[in-house]
Amino acid sequence: MKENDGMFKELVENSDDILIVTDEDFKIRYISSSVTRAFGIEPMKLLGQNIFNFINAEKTGNWKRCLKDPAQVSFHDEISLNAGNDKRNYFDVEVSNFLNKASIHGLVLKLHDISSKKLKEEALIRSNQQLDQVIYKTTHDLKAPLMSAMGLVNIAEKAAPSEKDKYLRLIRKSLVRLDSFIEEMNDFFRNEKLALQREKINIATLLNDELGDLRSLYEPSKIDVQFEIHGNSEFYSDGIRLRTVVANLLSNAIKYYDPDKIEPFVKISVYINEEICEIRFEDNGIGIEPQYQEKIFDLFFRATDHAQGTGLGLFIVKDTIEKLKGVIVVNSTVGQGSTFTIQLPNQIHQPIEVG
Structure with a gap:
């Protein structure tokens, strides 16, 4: 019998599912060590706590009513729990009612991730x-x-x-x-x-090509567009996607220039090392209203009618950068201009993930 108990305990402890036993007051009396793997919490720290401290309040009343119903032996539900770092884990929960069983006299919960x-x-x-x-x-x-x-x-x-x-x-x-x-x-x-690609990218060539393609959007005599590149490291990423990002940010900076400025400009600054490639697009254009700066990356959102557009460009930019595991930050002041800064990991030493 003890051998069987030991085997059962080993199976429970090595399972990815979390097993919880409570008493009639819904206080945790046992919790399997798999909770440590899921949340980084030692089981001993959870003993004695009420199980409903961790369950959404909307579910609490329904659980208690069902579990005190003699005809309700068990049921399934779905819950989400905070795993830290703004991450949530979702579980299918099987709840068994053992309130009238002398051997357990409480609840048995099985949480499957x-x-x-x-x-x-x-x-x-x-x-x-x-x-x-x-x-x-x-x-x-x-x-x-x-x-x-x-x-x-x-x-x-x-x-x-x-x-x-x-x-x-x-x-x-x-x-x-x-x-x-x-x-x-x-x-x-x-x-x-498209699957993600890994290739060597010549940033200077890419920027020159995109500027050439955008000549129809602006007159060089009216808008001063310049770029500078710092760093001697080679840069590896997805060329097609990077070209998409650069084309959209550059065309936006040009389209939303301020014709009333004496010297309208767009400056592109590139910094490359073996870890990252940072590209900064700075302009002294019309700028973006503060209330719109969080929304400009939404699908089809347009903050101004100053120039024609579909509202797809910046959505594509952010979505593309996220696929490349990079980040984008915008700083803008109405009447002064905007700066879009992107940082992309340099894949010089390792292949990019595909999928």
Whole structure:
């Protein structure tokens, strides 16, 4: 019998599930050592505490009512517990009512960790919600410039020869807007679907290429765009995704410049070492209102009508940086300008995670 008891205890202690036994007053009398692996807490520190100190208050009343019902032998529920560092663990809980059993005279709870499953479910819900928004926004924003171009074509066909050039310029403007939106949608889906890559990146070449692509957005005589690179370390990351980030932040800095400033500028400062690559985009543009600075990375959010945009750009930027395990910080003052600083891990010594 003792041998069987020892075997059972060993099975319980080595299980990833957390087993808890309480008395009739719901105070913890036993808790398996798996609680240490899950939360870093020694079992002895939890003995004597009321189990409902750890359960959401909304569930407490229902648990007590069910467990005092003689017909209610056991039931399942789902709870979340704080694991520290703003992390929550999710558990499927099997609660057995042993209040009338002399050998236990309390409750037996078995907590099975379902955090991975729960996080995947939440990610899927967010993904579906975003997809719904994207589909709606896409159909709306693709239609507007297309209808505009078609209307201008009809007008141009009937216009005098001397006016055709004017309408062709307007048609081109609508098509450029359409092309820009399609490119943002490509960035959005590419970031979601493509596996992460690891490659050597020449930051100077990347910045020069992007500046060349953006020449149609600004006149060099009106906006002074410069960049400087510090550090001799090579830099490895995902080239396609980094190009997406740079293109969006650079085009935003240019689009939202302040035409009333005597010397509008965009300065890009790059600092590279073997640990990180920091890229800072500084401008003296129109700036961002304080109440919008937390929202500018939300899907389809636009803080101003100063320039045309879809509200996808900064969402893509943050999402891309997070996939690269980096961070982005914004500091902005209305009327003075904005600074966007990104830090990305340098993958020079190890391959980037794929998936």
